[in-house]
Amino acid sequence: AAQALIDAPIGADPGDPLRRAVTSPGKAARTRYEVLERFVEPDLAGLRCTLETGRTHQIRVHLAAVGHPLVGDQVYGAGRPLLGLTRPFLHAVELALRHPTTGERVTWTSALAPDLVAFREGLTPLDVIP
Template sequence: MTPTVAEGTAGTARHPAPMALYEDADLLVLNKPSGLLCVPGRGPDKQDCLSARAQLYWPGALIVHRLDQATSGLVLMARHADAQRRLSLAFEQRQVHKRYLAVVQGLVAEPPGTWADIHLPIAADWERRPLRIIDALQGKPSHTRWRALAHNTAAGTTRVELEPVTGRTHQLRVHLAALGHPILGDALYADAATQAQAPRLLLHAGELALTHPATGQAMRWELAADF
């Protein structure tokens, strides 16, 4: 469901209404396009974001988790503070199931369909913020499950499915780059040739599942990637 585009306030540019895959009195599930921030950044040029747009149509909507600006896909928001508290706790306790799709450089050696685990600790690269690095001494434990879905032999790329068990900043991008399979279009962790293979980061949050914070009902949403 997509609400009518708002007129905006004086001096404020109009922005497209967020596309809602689901809404009720407690939560929203929105489709975030690649290139849009989840929350405001620093500076007047970074105030347009998914949460600000959502609040124009669903006053009081609160962010629960984030996607990188370059990542597309499903984002969950709460309609009120109690729902935000419950949903945030579910994320902290790893009770929210998430899956992503990506296209990476290289032909992944594992047979398609075989799940593998990445356990590489991630730390902030303070001298090159906002970059993250693999750091065995200072890094926080980080766990990603992944599998190859299909090889594109001609392009030398692999379509993969990803499950972040932990939720570190840039986790999927850092883990795949560390394995030698950076994501196409990744301006932070891929070399120039890999960046140039796609007009955007080919990473998409395509599946989200959780227990409804008010009803206890099992909920699940899917959103196909546009790549």
């Protein structure tokens, strides 16, 4: 599978303080991503993103910065078609952290929301990448 690391600092967007942007100076931010599947629809792919840092809107900002904003993202999508979505196609399958008191790893998992499942089922797979 195609994989990459986006290593770019994130800070307040100089043009809009409510948004974040890849900017220097900014706080260190690292996002790893892996392409899991591609679709016939132009510029669409299913990704697995792993955060090495935890900045506000990190996945959205990093993917937009490399020219691949999330489908449905009206804030960072730069006018790309929403394709019927009313929100960004972004889902945390798993969240994990160390408990601050016990140090134990705590993990939560979540199934894809029905609106995102319906959107995904409407796409035409090009290939699944092992």
